[in-house]
Amino acid sequence: DAKTTQPNSMESNEEEPVHLPCNHSTISGTDYIHWYRQLPSQGPEYVIHGLTSNVNNRMASLAIAEDRKSSTLILHRATLRDAAVYYCISQTPSGTYKYIFGTGTRLKVLA
Amino acid sequence: GAGVSQTPSNKVTEKGKYVELRCDPISGHTALYWYRQSLGQGPEFLIYFQGTGAADDSGLPNDRFFAVRPEGSVSTLKIQRTERGDSAVYLCASSNGAYGELFFGEGSRLTVL
Numbered sequence: 070d071a072k073t074t075q076p077n078s079m080e081s082n083e084e085e086p087v088h089l090p091c092n093h094s095t096i097s098g099t100d101y102i103h104w105y106r107q108l109p110s111q112g113p114e115y116v117i118h119g120l121t122s123n124v125n126n127r128m129a130s131l132a133i134a135e136d137r138k139s140s141t142l143i144l145h146r147a148t149l150r151d152a153a154v155y156y157c158i159s160q161t162p163s164g165t166y167k168y169i170f171g172t173g174t175r176l177k178v179l180a
Numbered sequence: 181g182a183g184v185s186q187t188p189s190n191k192v193t194e195k196g197k198y199v200e201l202r203c204d205p206i207s208g209h210t211a212l213y214w215y216r217q218s219l220g221q222g223p224e225f226l227i228y229f230q231g232t233g234a235a236d237d238s239g240l241p242n243d244r245f246f247a248v249r250p251e252g253s254v255s256t257l258k259i260q261r262t263e264r265g266d267s268a269v270y271l272c273a274s275s276n277g278a279y280g281e282l283f284f285g286e287g288s289r290l291t292v293l
Contacts, residue, residue: 105282111284167213167225
């Protein structure tokens with residue numbers, strides 16, 4: 070599993086878009102990129118995942134660089150409920166299936 | 181109860197005691213994970229089950245930690261001779277297969293005095 074690097078914290082204003090970056094420069098061709106978030110006093114919850122193409126779902130969008138060495142989670146309109154720690158995880162879909170969490174990015178949303 | 185259920189939600193014990201933490205995964209999920217999380221840190225992988233067998237237990241910190249999943253559903257994490265450094269939130273997650281989305285429980289907070 071490739072190591073991922075994320076900023077420790079970010080701030081956003083409510084109703085504005087948020088771009089959360091993640092570097093995974095040692096990623097291999099078959100590693101998936103997953104994003105989870107953890108709200109206060111809760112377990113992590115799935116946000117989105119992808120391999121090569123950009124992905125969209127009801128929660129967010131995932132933009133993956135062409136060389137796959139970085140990706141960006143995009144929240145289109147941040148709300149106060151989006152304040153959480155966001156984790157970017159690179160996972161190898163063979164052999165071990167463990168997901169390795171880093172320290173994530175703590176997102177603060179300002180009203 | 182459609183989600184992952186963990187009991188107890190809080191456990192306070194004394195150093196040297198034995199502790200069991202239980203996880204009820206989502207019905208039908210074959211994969212089950214245990215993580216632990218210390219304050220300000222991300223979840224740390226402990227062990228992964230596929231069915232009844234531990235497919236990867238490389239994250240268990242030492243032989244005081246053990247986990248079972250005898251019927252491929254409920255899992256128990258067992259900690260012997262607890263130490264103060266074992267204090268953390270222990271998280272359980274299940275998924276429908278190895279590549280599936282992880283569904284986490286709310287965790288069991290263990291405090292060792």
